[in-house]
Amino acid sequence: MNFCSHCGAPVSLKIPAGDSLPRHVCEQCGTIHYQNPKVVVGALAEWEDKILLCRRAIEPRYGFWTLPAGFMENNETCGEAALRETREEAGARIELGSMFTFIDLPHISQIHIIYRARLLDLEFSPGEESLDAILLGEADIPWDDIAFRSIDYTLKCFFEDRRKGEFELHSTSFAIPSPGTYR
Amino acid sequence: MNFCSHCGAPVSLKIPAGDSLPRHVCEQCGTIHYQNPKVVVGALAEWEDKILLCRRAIEPRYGFWTLPAGFMENNETCGEAALRETREEAGARIELGSMFTFIDLPHISQIHIIYRARLLDLEFSPGEESLDAILLGEADIPWDDIAFRSIDYTLKCFFEDRRKGEFELHSTSFAIPSPGTYR
Numbered sequence: 508m509n510f511c512s513h514c515g516a517p518v519s520l521k522i523p524a525g526d527s528l529p530r531h532v533c534e535q536c537g538t539i540h541y542q543n544p545k546v547v548v549g550a551l552a553e554w555e556d557k558i559l560l561c562r563r564a565i566e567p568r569y570g571f572w573t574l575p576a577g578f579m580e581n582n583e584t585c586g587e588a589a590l591r592e593t594r595e596e597a598g599a600r601i602e603l604g605s606m607f608t609f610i611d612l613p614h615i616s617q618i619h620i621i622y623r624a625r626l627l628d629l630e631f632s633p634g635e636e637s638l639d640a641i642l643l644g645e646a647d648i649p650w651d652d653i654a655f656r657s658i659d660y661t662l663k664c665f666f667e668d669r670r671k672g673e674f675e676l677h678s679t680s681f682a683i684p685s686p687g688t689y690r
Numbered sequence: 691m692n693f694c695s696h697c698g699a700p701v702s703l704k705i706p707a708g709d710s711l712p713r714h715v716c717e718q719c720g721t722i723h724y725q726n727p728k729v730v731v732g733a734l735a736e737w738e739d740k741i742l743l744c745r746r747a748i749e750p751r752y753g754f755w756t757l758p759a760g761f762m763e764n765n766e767t768c769g770e771a772a773l774r775e776t777r778e779e780a781g782a783r784i785e786l787g788s789m790f791t792f793i794d795l796p797h798i799s800q801i802h803i804i805y806r807a808r809l810l811d812l813e814f815s816p817g818e819e820s821l822d823a824i825l826l827g828e829a830d831i832p833w834d835d836i837a838f839r840s841i842d843y844t845l846k847c848f849f850e851d852r853r854k855g856e857f858e859l860h861s862t863s864f865a866i867p868s869p870g871t872y873r
């Protein structure tokens with residue numbers, strides 16, 4: 508951030524009175540420009556014993572597999588974001604279940620939230636950001652080609668909970684990227 | 691938003707190619723400035739049968755009661771935000787439990803997340819943003835003077851779950867402000 512989005516004057520990094528962290532402060536109008544974590548929301552949608560996965564048609568991680576997920580928008584709820592992303596990336600209609608994973612990624616200032624869901628019909632097809640959108644059983648999950656660590660974590664929690672016959676909310680945080688993975 | 695925070699040129703609202711919503715786009719460098727919901731995190735800290743409440747020394751809702759909570763910062767986890775806000779607003783040290791309420795407020799593009807917590811000692815005192823920080827039992831909660839609807843909801847869920855002897859995650863969304871309340 509170099510300029511004030513309100514008045515266009517240069518900003519500088521300083522600690523405002525009563526604050527403890529450096530912020531981008533406008534030298535002309537005094538506006539303090541806070542920066543905050545972003546929320547990524549997605550869905551793990553089931554159809555019988557299979558789940559809905561997408562193969563990414565965009566960077567980062569072009570060609571790798573993921574659950575439909577994306578940045579939450581202003582003026583929507585977390586659940587609405589999960590429905591929207593699933594429709595956009597997999598062309599799929601789902602019914603939402605409860606929150607399943609909640610993952611802090613402080614090194615990139617993101618939270619990833621995945622909901623359980625039920626696919627409503629088989630009329631789905633990949634959106635512009637996906638190469639494929641398909642249903643896969645546990646034995647066919649491409650474990651070496653999962654796009655993000657949070658998605659890998661979510662899939663592993665899901666199959667483990669399904670074996671136990673009991674699903675619960677899984678919270679974790681990935682403080683630093685693990686070696687050899689993207690995030 | 692009037693100006694590009696990257697190059698200082700004017701921005702205009704338009705729908706970028708492949709997108710579906712209007713964004714602030716820079717006419718000079720082409721940067722798309724997305725705006726996303728913010729996350730507010732707090733703690734409901736217990737000491738014996740009492741909980742820790744703060745009376746606000748700042749607007750909005752000066753003089754009203756709340757749980758220690760505030761905007762999550764970049765490069766911290768949700769849990770770290772809850773610890774930090776409790777230290778800043780109540781001068782209190784806590785041990786965090788599990789996520790207790792998750793509240794969507796799409797009309798103000800916020801998510802409020804409150805964790806259960808255990809107060810570690812009685813060495814606490816109000817921070818700069820609080821007039822008071824005190825322990826209160828259920829009978830003494832100032833129900834008519836709670837600062838925010840999400841906090842009122844969280845307190846009610848807490849006392850109800852405590853009576854049942856079983857705590858679970860409560861998710862809800864407040865689509866529009868209810869009459870006569872601030873948020």
Ligand SMILES: [Zn+2]
Nearest residue numbers: 511514533536
């Ligand atoms: Zn300015």
Ligand SMILES: [Zn+2]
Nearest residue numbers: 694697716719
């Ligand atoms: Zn620009």
